[in-house]
Amino acid sequence: MKKAILSTALFFLMYSKSEACAWYDPDYEYFNLFTQSIIKDKSYLPFLHTLSNRFYGHEHYEIPDENIESWQKYFGNTLNYKETKFLVEKAPMEELNSFKKGSSGNSLLQKLGSYEKYKEGIDYLIEAKYLEPFMRINYIESPDSWYYSGDENAKNATQLDYDKTVAALTSLYNAAKNPEIKLRYGYQLVRFNHYTRNYASSTDAFREFVEPLKIKSAPYFMALDQLAGAQRGLKMSSEANYNFFQVFMNSKSRKESAFVSMRLSDSASFDNLLKKAQTPQEKNMAYFLLGYEDFNNPVPMMEKMYDIDPNSEILKVLAARSINDLERSYLPIYFAADNKDNSNSTVTKDQSPQTEKNTVSTELSFWQKIKNFFSNLFSSDKKEVPTKASDQNDSDLLKNPNRIPFYTENTNLWTDERSENYLDGFEKITAKIKEKSSDEFWQIADAYLSFLKKDYKKSTETLNQIKTTNPEYITEINRMKMLNDIVSQPKITAEYEEHLMNTYPELFGAMTSSEFTPDYYGDDRNATQDFIRDILANRYFIQGEEGKSFLMSNKLSDLQYNPNSKLVKSVEDFYKKPNKSSLEQKIIAKNIDDVGNIQAFFNVIYGDREMRLANFEKAKSLYDKAKGFSGIPRFDYDWQEGEKPIVKKINYGDAYNGFQNISSLIFGHNNWESFNSPETQSMKPENFEGFDFIKNTMNKSELAGALIELKKIGMGSGTKASQANQLIGNLLYNTSILGYYRHVFVMDIDNENSPKFHFYNTDEPTFKYYYKNFTWNSFIEPDNFDLSIDYYQKALKQSHDEEQKARILFQMASAEQGKFYQYAEKQSLDLKYDDPDYSKKQEEHAQKINAMQYQKYKTYFAELKKNYGHTQSSKSLQGSCSYYDYFMKRN
Structure with a gap:
């Protein structure tokens, strides 16, 4: 292990794209080759698979808010979505009042034309902006509370005059002619009563002002969300949970909050939802939530959902999650030779920890990496490895047990549970859905599962049959075709290296244009090009080309940390190799660039070993050729x-x-x-x-x-x-x-x-x-x-x-x-x-x-x-x- 990195490498190991204290990001522990987000209904993006955050995708995607879309429609699509969002959420109340008086110079409001055209809507927004700073529930601290309760000066609904506010909103409700605007005032009445903890009045307001309108647009589900909150305050857990469930089903932008509220409302929430579900759509959604909540093996829930609706979008969400879950076991960013576990070892004055030896290769979980960080540096277990030889035939190479990728059983990050390889069962249900659904997603998923099972021929055949104009699907298909091409190759020859450089210039160009040394400051290190780099390093390794394998993943200077003479000789042979292919020159040989006089570097390593063996004459002959040595690279x-x-x-x-x-x-x-x-x-x-x-x-x-x-x-x-x-x-x-x-x-x-x-x-x-x-x-x-x-x-x-x-x-x-x-x-x-x-x-x-x-x-x-x-x-x-x-x- 590098001494220089005992101070820096531990930092590098722990650094991730996450900010502040979230210094570990498990979503960077595997090669994420299947793009989950290709699902068509982007409102379900938060429920794709992630271990880094509570929900997926906030850093990449913004889910459209149906409330903003509703306002956009009200204004006759005069404003685009971004402009409407600014008007509703950001524009100062004073600007709207000026517009009402005919004196506003705001270009956005001028696009609407006159105040009279949208009078009821503008008046509602003025009232809503007045109320908004107060629209939060008042915090009541428990006598046993010890934690920080937030800003004590923050406004809340109880700071408004209750009777005057209810009277004003009721009057505005009655005066409104537009049913959508009337519905919005009804929502404000339900919300205000909820946030002032007048829970019974909130439920009454919903029945009096919202239900009679019989409009189930965006404001209705906003009001229903508030009703469910009030019902939870009244300990009506089952009713509250069902209403949150309705919000989850029918709202695009409130799915996350509704999901959290369901969990808070009822400890047996999703099982109870299934009992209350009345329609096939509700049953389908309840099965989805059950599969999402208990994700060890989603296949049983997918079977039930398939029986209801094989074209269901949420079925694709579970499928995408399942593929991502399997990827974590099939495509780890690092295959460790041995999984060392010293939990049962003893240490005496004269004894080092004895490692527990496992015959199954496993990818180290995060905590195991931390636990074994230094033992991995300072100890090792000897294992028998299948013989590597450059003259192995294609069949031998393809059957090599150390040919990646393959399944590795992982320990759950937060528990002692082990991952389950449900690939076969998942492939069967996917094949069934593919026959019934018209969405090409299922063909792509089926092809990807074949890829994980190393049936690259079948995977490619499936991909070649897909006809689609969906750009996200096309991108995924092209990537998978490339992966199948490269991973299925029995042996990486000079001819095939030229094929790679010529066929995939963008990918291999990216490998040559930037330094390989990892960027510990947030750039993704599990990109497709890094997976391909690992594949090539693995193939060279089992072909017996250790030098090339080493240089695919390391700088020449790294040999100083484990100056194995056999490996050093293989690296030297590659260095001296004439007529290198363009891949060898542009990708592999570029890692021989940081030791100064290269031949002197090799000779110092060889000479040092001879000195340790007391072969002084041989050592001197090597050192004599190393006088141009410029120093161990640190x-x-x-x-x-x-x-x-x-x-x-x-x-x-x-x-x-x-x-x-x-x-x-x-x-x-x-x-x-x-x-x-x-x-x-x-x-x-x-x-x-x-x-x-x-x-x-x-x-x-x-x-x-x-x-x-x-x-x-x-x-x-x-x-x-x-x-x-x-x-x-x-x-x-x-x-x-x-x-x-x-x-x-x-x-x-x-x-x-x-x-x-x-x-x-x-x-x-x-x-x-x-x-x-x-x-x-x-x-x-x-x-x-x-x-x-x-x-x-x-x-x-x-x-x-x-x-x-x-x-x-x-x-x-x-x-x-x-x-x-x-x-x-x-x-x-x-x-x-x-x-x-x-x-x-x-x-x-x-x-x-x-x-x-x-x-x-x-x-x-x-x-x-x-x-x-x-x-x-x-x-x-x-x-x-x-x-x-x-x-x-x-x-």
Whole structure:
């Protein structure tokens, strides 16, 4: 994992398009390839599937208000919808009064002509605008209330004179000649009584002023909504709920509020609605609401709705929701190799958490990602992966179990419920509806389900048969045809890459025209082009083209976080590949652009691995080719909210950059163990003379050259040979996971905490699908402490100085401690937290590990204590190392 992103990546992970505290948006956790909003009746958009908000689509769609449309009709369509909306909702009352007096210069009102033409309507709007600031119910605080109750100075209906207001509205009602205007005054009477908590009077007003008009236009359902509110105040839950239901059915813009009111009115609201439903339309709507409310498997409700009306628009709403729900399991934006769950693990002093291994691949839910964020970075499970080979035939490639997309069982975000794969049942009901309904929506849905089931031939055949002029349908059809083409391809060849670039220039042009690095400031990251990128990365992966797969999802510099030599070689081979296709050049190769001298970057990775294996000659030959290395690519990010970050490459100056500026203290020993202290405080040089080829500051090539010279000297005998081998042992120990210079040969820039520096990170991550989120799995092969011990052993045999031998044995004991840590991390304890003997078993396990430490991993401490405890070096070490002091005093 990138150290640089421990401060920034967690922010990136949590950032979403949502504002304020809503920093997580689950609607960006999958590839949303089926456009739910292609349903024709846009008044049902709020009831499409979303987990980000209570209702869907507010940020994209405005549902027309039938009240505004009613006013537009009243004014003879002289004004358009936007102008009418402004007049009704925004125009100041003073402007209307001026218009009434014939003195208004308002261009919008002048479009209406004279006041006399729309006298009753203008007079009503003047009265309505006078009332509107007061039209809210008065808040009555409960004695037990502890929360903020809102603006105490806000106006409410009780601030108006009740008798005068009712009298005025009644008089205006009686005077109005136009039935629509009369109905609106009736609505105001019902609403005013409701908001003053005169609930009985509100119901009386509805019966007296609204019902006799027998007009069921927009104002009627506005009044019915207020009546239902008053009935709820009278505890007439069943009546209120039924009336809210009527508003829901017949109003376009009040469906959301009516739905919420139904839930508030009656805990068993939707079941009771079904019992009260009188017409087929009402039963159909009740089934819809039941299916919407309990959405685990919508198929049973869809069957009932199909029996009533296969052409029902609300049936399409449930279908669109169902497809979206299935997409979340079939099209996650990230397929994780393993779903790690440490909920039942134990942690002892000498033991890391043991991961629970699952054989089924799953996509991590949000909370699981947060829970496992760092464990994903610092640990991994080894899995067997089907063999990848470039010579697999088409049949083998198509049958590969890791070929995405496929169904993954997810855990519900807010509960422990698991997602249900109802695709087969949903496909059957969709096929039935398709035969009865004339709407092409069902053919599109059927084709999409075939796509999810990987029957791309059937999906394409269905799409080719659709005849439609609906632009939203056409867009969806064209996208699906493209998806079928790409996802069905058994193998991505050079010829097919050219086909992609030529056939879909808009899509692949978008991939080439902008940087691939994710925009953490709100841009959609689950676009169609990102899905295609994942598909291609997956196909290259199972074809055995790891380098291309890696570069589809990562920058070349990301190799530093997991410098796997095999993968690095595959990336290098692609870099050197001649005659690249246009897709390889414009999309894949453009991610090889951020490391400076590219070949030097590769050679540093290779050279570092050889140094860790003590192959100094081979390492030098590689480092000699890397002298143009410009530093491990790290970046500083500076941003302001709502803006893209300013990214600057770090300038190392005279500091260690991954290749240069290595201190000769790398051959020294610890003065005290502190990774955070300056090297001159933590490290002390060996007091050896005659090794002038070790420079005070070196690059890696010079360092490897010094080691080669030391190795030659160490093959001799006597004091100098002993010292040479001791220096080599020091370097190997100091660059191990326990050493101050642990970062030097692992493509890191400093020794600060990193997933590379943890003993439990012992298994190389197994990528099963692609290399997406590669940097979440930072890994370095475990140290071979025997290498340093072997050189110390040579030095010990060659030395005739007891003080030097004491120092060498202490260094050997330190390396041996590293071997113990590696052993301890592999000792598992299958113990549940609810085990009645939990504490006892945990303690017994810890004692067992501790006993093994003293039996097998304290041999050099024991020899130091037995044979050299009297030396000045031993006594000095007791003063600086409390652990050694404890061992010396232990019986």
